[in-house]
Amino acid sequence: MSQKTASEVNILPTQQLILLVDPDNAHVKFLNDVGERYCGMDLSALQKKELCFYKEFVHPEDYNGYLKHLKQINSEEDTIYPLRLKGKNDKWETFIFKDRLYQPQTEKKQQVLSLASPAGDNSKEESQNPCYNSLQTEYEHLINSLHDGFAIVEMIYDKDGIPLDYFYLKTNPAFQKHVDFKNVTGKTVRELVKQPNEKWLNAFAKVAETGEPVRFKEYNANLGDTWLDLYAFKVGEKDSRRIGILFRNITGEKKQEEELQNRLERHHKDLQESRDLLQSVFDTTNLAIAVLRAIYDEEGRIKDFIFLRTNKVLQEMYLQEEIIGRTYLETTKHGVEMGTFDAYKQVMTTGEPLDDEVYFDKEGYNHWFRLTARAQNDLLIATIEDISQRKAEAKELEETMRFKQELVRATPEVIMIINLNSYTIRYMNKDLAPEAGLIKDNVVGRELQQVLPYIHPRDREKIMQFHRNLLKSSAEDIIEEEIRLKLKGSAWEWFNLRGKIFKRRDAAWVDEYVLLIRNIHEQKYTQKALLKAEKLSIQGEIARTFAHELRNPLASIGMVGEVLSRKLKDSVGENYSNYFKILKRSTKTLNDLVNNLLNASNYSPAVLKEEDLAIMMDNTIHKAADRIYLSGIKVEKNYKGKFPVLADKEKLEIALLNLIVNASEATTPEEGRIEIEIKKHKTDFMLRISDNGQGMTQDQIDHIFEAFYSNKETGMGIGMSSVKSILEEHDAPIKVSSRLNEGTTFIIYFPNAEVH
Numbered sequence: 001m002s003q004k005t006a007s008e009v010n011i012l013p014t015q016q017l018i019l020l021v022d023p024d025n026a027h028v029k030f031l032n033d034v035g036e037r038y039c040g041m042d043l044s045a046l047q048k049k050e051l052c053f054y055k056e057f058v059h060p061e062d063y064n065g066y067l068k069h070l071k072q073i074n075s076e077e078d079t080i081y082p083l084r085l086k087g088k089n090d091k092w093e094t095f096i097f098k099d100r101l102y103q104p105q106t107e108k109k110q111q112v113l114s115l116a117s118p119a120g121d122n123s124k125e126e127s128q129n130p131c132y133n134s135l136q137t138e139y140e141h142l143i144n145s146l147h148d149g150f151a152i153v154e155m156i157y158d159k160d161g162i163p164l165d166y167f168y169l170k171t172n173p174a175f176q177k178h179v180d181f182k183n184v185t186g187k188t189v190r191e192l193v194k195q196p197n198e199k200w201l202n203a204f205a206k207v208a209e210t211g212e213p214v215r216f217k218e219y220n221a222n223l224g225d226t227w228l229d230l231y232a233f234k235v236g237e238k239d240s241r242r243i244g245i246l247f248r249n250i251t252g253e254k255k256q257e258e259e260l261q262n263r264l265e266r267h268h269k270d271l272q273e274s275r276d277l278l279q280s281v282f283d284t285t286n287l288a289i290a291v292l293r294a295i296y297d298e299e300g301r302i303k304d305f306i307f308l309r310t311n312k313v314l315q316e317m318y319l320q321e322e323i324i325g326r327t328y329l330e331t332t333k334h335g336v337e338m339g340t341f342d343a344y345k346q347v348m349t350t351g352e353p354l355d356d357e358v359y360f361d362k363e364g365y366n367h368w369f370r371l372t373a374r375a376q377n378d379l380l381i382a383t384i385e386d387i388s389q390r391k392a393e394a395k396e397l398e399e400t401m402r403f404k405q406e407l408v409r410a411t412p413e414v415i416m417i418i419n420l421n422s423y424t425i426r427y428m429n430k431d432l433a434p435e436a437g438l439i440k441d442n443v444v445g446r447e448l449q450q451v452l453p454y455i456h457p458r459d460r461e462k463i464m465q466f467h468r469n470l471l472k473s474s475a476e477d478i479i480e481e482e483i484r485l486k487l488k489g490s491a492w493e494w495f496n497l498r499g500k501i502f503k504r505r506d507a508a509w510v511d512e513y514v515l516l517i518r519n520i521h522e523q524k525y526t527q528k529a530l531l532k533a534e535k536l537s538i539q540g541e542i543a544r545t546f547a548h549e550l551r552n553p554l555a556s557i558g559m560v561g562e563v564l565s566r567k568l569k570d571s572v573g574e575n576y577s578n579y580f581k582i583l584k585r586s587t588k589t590l591n592d593l594v595n596n597l598l599n600a601s602n603y604s605p606a607v608l609k610e611e612d613l614a615i616m617m618d619n620t621i622h623k624a625a626d627r628i629y630l631s632g633i634k635v636e637k638n639y640k641g642k643f644p645v646l647a648d649k650e651k652l653e654i655a656l657l658n659l660i661v662n663a664s665e666a667t668t669p670e671e672g673r674i675e676i677e678i679k680k681h682k683t684d685f686m687l688r689i690s691d692n693g694q695g696m697t698q699d700q701i702d703h704i705f706e707a708f709y710s711n712k713e714t715g716m717g718i719g720m721s722s723v724k725s726i727l728e729e730h731d732a733p734i735k736v737s738s739r740l741n742e743g744t745t746f747i748i749y750f751p752n753a754e755v756h
Contacts, residue, residue, distance in 0.1 A: 017095065017116040018154055018167055020102065022109075023070040026054045029111060030156050030164070033239045059084035059092055069099070073112055076100050076191070082119060094119040104165055104190045115167075115186065148248045149178040155208045155241040156188065163205035165190045169242065178249040179226060200230075207232045208241040217250065227254040288314035288384040292328060294348050302345045304329050305380060317384065334360065340371060347373045348380055357387065414517040416443075417502060420510055423448050432517060436487045456484035456492050457683040457755070458731075463497075470499045470513050477501075482520065493521035557587055582626045606648035606729040610753045613643040613678060613685055620656040621676075627661065632670035639678035643685045644753040647730055655726040658719045659689050659746055666693030666744060683755045690745040696738040704736060 020030040054063055062083050069081050078098040085095050095116040102113035143150050150172040156165040165188045176182050181192060189196045203214050213233040220228060230247040234240070292305035305328040315323070323331045328341065335341045338360055347354050354373040368391045373382040417427035424447050432438040438454065455463055466481040473479055479499045484492040496518045503512040621628075621635060628635060663674050677688040696704070705724040727734050731751055738744040 016169070017114070018156065019112075019114040019116070020156065021054075021070065021112045021114060023073060023112045026067055026070060029159060032154055032156075033237075033241055057086050059086070066097075070112055073099055073101055076102075078186070083116070085116075098186070102188070102191070113188065143172045146172055146174055146246075148246055149175040150247075151175060151184075151245045152235060152242060153189075153204070153245060155205050155243070157205075157241075163201050165196075166201065166204060178228070178247060204232055204243055204245075207234055207243050211238075217254075219254075226251045285311070286313060286385070288317050290314050290382050290384075292344075292380045292382065294378055294380065295327065302348055305344060307331070308379070314384070338369075343371065344373055344380055344382065348375050348378075351375050412518065414515075416515040416517060417512055418448070418515065419512050425451070426512065433485065433487050436485070438485075454486050456486065458733075458751075459483040466497065466499065470501065471510050473501060475501050475504070482524075493519060494524045496520045557583075582630065586626055606651050606726070608646040608648055608730070610644050611647040611649050611652075613645045613647070613687065613750060614639055614641065616647065616649060616653055617656060617676060617678065617687070620653050620660055623653070623657055624660045624664065627664055628674075631664055631667070631672060633664050633667055633672035633674060636673065636675045638675065643678055643680075643750075645685060645730075645750040646753050647750075648726075651726050652730060655723040658723050662719065663689060663691040663693065663744070666695075667691050668693070680752070681749065683752055684749040685752055687748045687750065688745060690743060692743040695740040695742050695744055696736075697740065701736050701738055705734075 017034050018030070018032040019028060021028055054066060058066060066081065066083055069079075073079055078100050081097045081099060083095055083097050084092045087093055096119050098115045099112050101110050103110040151168055152170045153166040153168055155163055156167055158164045167188050168184045168186065171185050175184065184192060189201075197218075197220050199218070200220070203216070206212070207214055211234045213231065215229075215231045217227065217229045220226060227250045228247045229250045230245065232243050232245050234242070235244045236242045289311045290307060291309040293308055294302045295304040295306055297303045307323050307326055307328070310324060328335060328344075332341070338358055340358075343354050343356070346352070353375075354371060356372075357368060357370050359368050367386055367388045370385040370387045371382070373380055411429075414432045415427070415429040416425060416432075418424075419426040424445055425443050426445075428440045428444050431440050432443065436454065443451070452460065462481060463483055466479060466483075469479045477500070481497045481499075482494055483497060485495050487493055498516040498518075499513055501510055501512075502514040504510050617637075617639070621637075660674065664672065667673065671692075673692045675688075675690045677686075677690075679686055704720050706721060724734065727748060732748050735747045736744065737747075
C-alpha cells in the first residue's frame with residue numbers, strides 16, 4: 001500500500017459533486033470536475049449540449065422519481081434525496097443529494113443547486129492508512145487554529161465558461177470573526193449577498209484556472225463595510241476549480257492609516273493656512289510692522305537694529321522708499337527722543353514683551369501711538385499703531401456715557417430693559433413702587449411671569465398686545481400703552497408705558513426692548529375729574545332747570561292724588577285704591593329723583609365700599625316695581641348667591657334703575673320681558689340686562705352714551721350718559737348689543753372685590 005505525502009492529503013471529500021440543473025428538463029448547467037474524474041463525464045460537452053446528466057448516469061429505476069423530485073423543490077432549504085450513479089467501471093454507487101432552489105441575479109429562471117456525496121466510504125485505503133489520517137487531522141487542526149479566516153470554495157461557471165458564483169465547501173472558526181457572515185458552509189456567495197464583488201469573483205476564477213495565487217487589500221461593502229487583506233491560492237488537482245482563501249480583517253488598521261493620513265493632510269493644510277494668514281495679515285493690517293535683528297558691539301551690548309522686513313504701512317510712516325537693510329538709528333527721526341529705541345533694547349535684553357501707549361508732540365505733530373514688541377531669538381518683531389483718532393473717540397464716548405448716566409439718574413421715568421431670550425428684566429434704573437415691593441434690587445433678574453400679578457387683570461391682555469406690537473415694530477417706532485399696577489392692598493394706580501426696540505438680532509428676532517414707565521395716576525385722575533366736571537357742569541345746569549320745572553307739577557299731581565283718594569274713597573271702594581297708592585309712591589319717587597338731580601349738579605366722587613351686587617339689583621327692581629306692574633312686564637331673575645363688588649351703593653343703584661326703566665319703556669305693555677342675569681366671569685362678575693323691546697340701530701348704539709343724545713322724542717339725553725359716568729367710577733365697562741324689533745342687551749363687568 002503506497003503512503004501519501006503531506007502535500008497529497010486533501011481535507012475535503014474528493015467525490016463531492018456540485019451541479020446546477022434546470023428542474024424542468026433536468027439539463028445540466030454546471031458540473032464540477034469531480035464528475036469527470038469519477039464518472040468519466042465530458043464536462044464541456046455536457047454543458048454545451050445541455051445533456052441530461054441524469055438520463056445518462058442515473059440508475060433507470062431512480063430516474064423518473066428524481067425528475068419528479070426536482071420539480072417539487074420549492075424552497076431554498078436543503079432537501080435530501082438518495083440516488084444511484086454510474087462510475088467509470090460501470091458500477092452503481094449510491095450518492096446522497098442535497099438539493100435547493102438557486103437563482104442568481106444574472107438569471108431570470110430558477111435552477112436547482114445540488115451537492116452530492118457518496119453514501120458509503122469509498123476511501124477505505126486512505127481511511128485505513130494511519131499516516132494519512134494523522135496528516136488529515138493535523139491539517140484540520142492547523143486550519144481550525146488559524147487566527148486568520150480561511151475558506152475553501154469551488155468556482156461555479158455558466159454554460160459559456162464565465163465565472164458565475166462560488167460555493168463554500170469549508171470554513172474555519174475564525175471565518176465569521178473577520179466578516180459578518182454566519183453558517184456559510186454549503187452556500188454560494190450569491191445566496192449570501194445580493195450583489196457580490198465581481199472583481200473578487202473574476203480574480204478567484206483566474207486563480208482556479210491558472211493556479212497562480214493572488215493577494216490584494218480591498219474594501220467590500222457586502223461584508224459589513226470592511227477592509228480585507230486577502231490571499232487566494234489553488235487547491236486540489238490540475239483540473240480542480242477549487243481555491244483556498246486566507247484573509248484577515250484590516251478595517252481597524254485602514255481606519256488608523258486613513259486617520260493618520262487625514263491628520264497629516266489637516267496639519268499640512270493648517271500649516272499652509274497659518275502661513276497664508278500670517279502673510280495676509282502682514283500685508284493687509286493697518287499696523288506698521290517691522291522685523292529687526294539686533295546688532296551688538298564688541299562687549300555684547302545692543303548698539304542698533306537692522307530692518308529685515310517691513311510692510312507698506314511702515315514704509316509710508318517713514319516716508320522713505322526703502323528701509324530694509326538699513327539700521328534703526330539711521331532711519332528713525334524721533335525714536336530716541338520718544339524712548340522707543342531704549343524700550344526695544346529692554347525687550348531684547350529681558351525677553352519681556354512691550355505694549356505701551358505714548359504721546360508725541362513735536363513740530364506740530366501731536367499724535368498718540370501704541371507700541372508693541374516681542375523678542376524671537378535674536379529677532380525683534382515690532383508694531384506701531386497711530387491711535388490718535390481712537391483716543392479722541394474714547395474721550396468723546398466717555399463724555400457721552402457720563403452724560404447718559406446723569407440723564408438716566410435724573411429722569412423721572414423708570415427705565416427698564418426686557419431680555420426676550422431669557423424673558424427676564426435685565427436692567428432697571430430706579431425703584432418703581434417701593435410700597436409694593438417693586439424695587440430695583442428685587443425686580444432685576446426676575447422672570448416676566450413673576451411680575452404679571454402686579455398688573456390689573458383687565459390690563460393683562462393689553463400688556464400682551466403691547467408686547468406683540470413691540471415685536472412687530474421697526475427700530476424707529478415707539479409703542480405706547482396705559483395700564484394699572486397694584487401698589488399696596490387693593491389700590492391700583494395708572495402708569496404710562498412707552499416701548500422701543502433696544503437690540504435686534506435680525507428682522508425676525510428681537511433680543512431686547514426698553515420701557516419707559518411713568519406714574520400718571522394723579523394726572524389721569526385730574527383729567528378725568530376736569531372732563532367730568534365740564535360735562536356735569538352742563539348737565540348740572542340742565543338738571544337744575546329740569547328739576548325746578550318739575551317740582552311744581554309734581555307737587556300739584558301729589559296734592560290732586562291725595563284729594564281724589566279721600567273724596568272717591570267711599571264711591572270707588574277698594575278697586576282703585578291700589579292705583580292711588582302707586583300714584584303716591586311714583587310721585588314720591590319722582591320727587592326723590594328731582595332732589596338727586598339737584599344733588600348731582602354738584603359733583604362728588606364715588607365712595608366705593610364692598611357691596612353685594614345681587615342685593616343692589618333687588619333694590620333696583622323694587623324701586624321700579626310700580627312701573628313694571630303698570631306696564632304688565634315680566635321680570636326674570638337668573639342669579640343666586642353673593643356677588644361682592646366695590647361700589648357706591650346710592651350712585652350704582654341710580655345707574656341700574658336707569659337701565660331697568662329704559663328696558664321697560666322699550667317693551668310693549670303686557671308683552672314685555674326683562675331678563676336679568678349675574679354670574680362669575682373670569683376675575684369679574686357679569687351683569688346682563690336683556691329686553692325683548694323695539695331694539696336700536698347701530699348708529700343709535702354708537703351714540704347712546706353721549707350727553708344730550710336721546711332716542712325718545714321728549715328725552716333729554718342725560719340718563720345713559722350718567723350711567724356711563726357712574727360705571728366708569730366703578731371700573732365697570734359696559735357693552736351693548738341690539739337688533740331692531742328683537743330687543744337690546746346690556747352687559748356690565750364688575751371687578752370681584754375678593755380678587756381685585
